[in-house]
Each structure stands twice: as structure tokens, then as C-alpha cells.
Amino acid sequence: MLSVIQPVLHKNGLILIQPPTSTCDGVSIILTRLIHVETGQEITSELPIFLPDDMGKKPMFTYGGSLTYGRRYAVKMILGIEADMDCNTELVEVIEKKNKPAVKTEPPKASEDGEALTKQFIAYVKKNPDKVDSVKTRLSDRYGEGKITEKQRDLILQAILETEDK
Numbered sequence: 001m002l003s004v005i006q007p008v009l010h011k012n013g014l015i016l017i018q019p020p021t022s023t024c025d026g027v028s029i030i031l032t033r034l035i036h037v038e039t040g041q042e043i044t045s046e047l048p049i050f051l052p053d054d055m056g057k058k059p060m061f062t063y064g065g066s067l068t069y070g071r072r073y074a075v076k077m078i079l080g081i082e083a084d085m086d087c088n089t090e091l092v093e094v095i096e097k098k099n100k101p102a103v104k105t106e107p108p109k110a111s112e113d114g115e116a117l118t119k120q121f122i123a124y125v126k127k128n129p130d131k132v133d134s135v136k137t138r139l140s141d142r143y144g145e146g147k148i149t150e151k152q153r154d155l156i157l158q159a160i161l162e163t164e165d166k
């Protein structure tokens with residue numbers, strides 16, 4: 001998600017940083033700062049880092065996963081990006097039924113309209129999770145060229161996030 005968002009932020013003179021820190025009460029948080037470089041003005045957000053009671057055999061891995069997941073949510077909150085579908089609480093069968101694969105499996109082409117391009121991006125990401133980086137680059141280009149809307153870009157980003165989470 002950041003590889004798509006960061007170029008847009010930088011193009012507009014913004015920097016996003018997310019250091020882990022703690023409150024004066026000792027609560028571990030992710031401090032998200034969106035800074036306008038030229039003026040120094042910033043928007044901040046604090047999100048608690050939630051950890052399971054049992055950290056398992058790899059506590060650093062568990063901590064890193066919680067941190068990564070929290071950062072993703074914090075970025076979406078501070079930028080106002082809302083996923084079209086939240087599938088964390090749905091059964092796998094329900095999600096699979098909703099996400100019937102698209103017929104096309106080729107990479108998206110620039111000449112297609114936004115809706116078709118969105119569906120094609122999502123189908124391509126799901127069938128080719130190893131090519132997520134190239135898809136992010138294409139997505140950034142298509143959005144920058146105005147070939148897809150912000151909502152369509154967000155739908156594609158959600159598909160990328162779901163693929164990366166697997």
C-alpha cells in the first residue's frame with residue numbers, strides 16, 4: 001500500500017512517518033505523522049498496538065505483525081482511505097463466493113475503461129501474488145494518468161493488501 005501512496009504524498013510535498021512509541025501512561029502506540037514539508041504543518045494520529053496474551057514461540061514475529069497491521073490501519077485512517085469490503089469477520093466460503101475470479105488473467109492495458117481496468121487489476125493480483133510490486137507500479141501510473149478513480153484505486157489496493165496478508 002505504501003508503495004502506491006508514498007509517491008502521491010511526495011508529489012504533493014507530504015511525508016508520512018510512523019514510529020512506534022508510547023504514551024506517558026506507558027501504552028505502546030503507533031504515532032502516525034503526515035507532515036507538509038514546506039510549512040512544517042502536520043496531522044498526527046495515535047493508535048494503540050494490540051498484542052495477544054500469548055506471544056507464542058516467536059514474540060518478535062508476533063510484535064512485528066501487530067505493528068505492520070496497525071500501521072496499515074493508521075495510514076488508512078489518517079488519509080481517509082476506507083476499504084470497500086471488510087472481510088476479517090466473514091467465513092472463507094462467503095468471501096470466495098463474493099470474489100468470483102474475473103475471466104481475464106492478462107495484465108491490465110491502459111486503453112480499457114476504469115471499471116474493467118479495476119476488475120482486471122484485482123483478478124491479476126489474486127492470480128499472480130508474486131507480481132504485486134509490478135501491479136503497484138502500474139496502479140500508481142494509471143491513477144496518476146486519471147484512468148481510474150480514487151475509489152477504484154482503493155478497491156485494487158484492498159485486493160493487494162488481502163493478497164499480501166495471505
